[in-house]
Amino acid sequence: MKISVIIPTMNEPAIADVLRDVLDALQQHSVEVIVVDKSRDETALRAAELGAKVIHQTGTGYGDAYITGFKHVSEDTETVVILDGDYTYDPYDIPKLLQPISDGADLVIGTRFALMDKGxxxxxxxxxxxxxxxLIRSLYHVRLTDSQSGMRAIRRFALDRLKLQSPNMPFASEMIIEAQKEGLAITEVPIRYRTRVGRAKLDPFRDAFRILSITIRLVRDYNPLVIFLPIGLALMLVGLGYGTTILIDYIHTGIVTRIAAAILSVLLILTGLQITLFGLLADIILTNLRRR
Ligand SMILES: Nc1nc2c(ncn2[C@@H]2O[C@H](COP(=O)(O)OP(=O)(O)OP(=O)(O)O)[C@@H](O)[C@H]2O)c(=O)[nH]1
Ligand SMILES: [Mg+2]
Known part of the structure; x- marks a missing residue:
């Protein structure tokens, strides 16, 4: 089985160790290693010395690095493996990811929680x-425990079917969501996770926000009812509840005393109805687009 291993790097002092272990772990296979580099240090040089195909990334971002790398995968590659260049993932775990692929899985994700080094x-x-x-589990019904894991194996034909566009960290979520939408077989295997060598490129707050916003955007684009229906119904319910109290007053007294409240409740009901109808319409359009 021909395997392409893709590693994005941005100043990674441990790259040589990672590459040596990758090559050693995959001795039995035909392997090409692609390092997509955006470093100012000698990372690219070290990778090239060890026989990796080094691609200099012109864009920026973790997702962009992979999207660039995928374009350079050889024609005859059957399986693509991805991992970080910071020594956190153990290349000797790669065969564990390849096993489910041999057994029929399309995308295998290494889950780190069971075998994580302290700190x-x-x-x-x-x-x-x-x-x-x-969030991803409940919205997309994927059985996963580690959606942000960066060590994965994917069948080549499966990768070609995914529409991957996220230039940054949401790339990891996008890959899973796309795979699920394509109906691919996704599975997890436990892998080791070690303490990083070198400085982190991740900014937890910025990246968490980006990942959250892309997840919501994907839901909006692929499953509009999940977002619009609850909001629309909630507004209508509040409006109806409020309106009912005004109606009860009217029945008792024969006059509408709270004019502003009455207007507000009508507004809430109408806005809620509009949003609900919008969600339904978006859903109809999407369903028809998908049938084509
Ligand atoms: N080419 C390229 N590589 C990147 C970029 N951003 C991150 N990387 C690499 O992608 C891998 C993952 O980035 P990390 O900084 O380790 O992110 P992380 O694993 O979420 O964070 P840590 O837990 O701190 O390791 C590493 O090998 C980085 O060098 C980028 O913009 N371009
Ligand atoms: Mg890392």
Missing amino acids: AMSRRNALGNRMLTA
């Missing part, structure tokens, strides 16, 4: 990861 992931990142994973 390898900050509590804040672990919490953020858990929250995003729960």
Whole structure:
């Protein structure tokens, strides 16, 4: 089986160790290693010395690096493996990811929580990861425990079917959501996670926000009812509840005393109705587009 291993790097002092382990772990296979580099240090040089195909990234971002790397995968590659160049993932775990692919899986994700070195992931990142994973699980019904893991294996034909556009960290979520939408077989295997060598490129707050916003945007684009229906119905319910109290007053007294409240309740009902109808309309349009 021909395998392409893609590693994005931005000043990674451990790149040589990572590459040596990748090549050693995959001795039995035909392998090409593609390093997509955006470094100011000698990372690219070290990678090239060890036989990696080095691509100099012209754009920026973690997602952009992978999207660039995928374009350079050889014609005859059957499986693509991705991992970070910071020594956190253990290349000797790659065969564990390849096994489910041989057994029929399309996308295999390494889950880090069971075998994580102490301090390898900050509590804040672990919490953020858990929250995003729960969101992706509930919105897209994917059974996953580590949606932000950066070590994955994917069948070549499956990769070609995904529409990947996120230039930054949301790329990790986008890949899962796209795979799920394509009906691909996604599975997880436990892998090790070690403490990083070199400085982090991730900004937890900025990236968490980006990931959250892209998840919501994807829901809006692919499953509009999930967003618009609850908002629309909630507004209508509040409006109706409020309106009912005014109606009761009217029945008792014969006059509408709270004019402003009456107008507000009508506004709430109409706005809620508009939003609900918009969601339904968007859903109809999407369903028809998908049938084509
Ligand atoms: N080419 C390229 N590589 C990047 C870019 N941003 C991050 N990387 C690389 O992508 C991998 C993942 O980035 P990290 O900084 O390790 O992000 P992380 O794993 O979420 O964060 P840590 O937990 O701190 O390791 C590393 O190998 C980085 O060098 C980028 O803009 N371009
Ligand atoms: Mg990392």
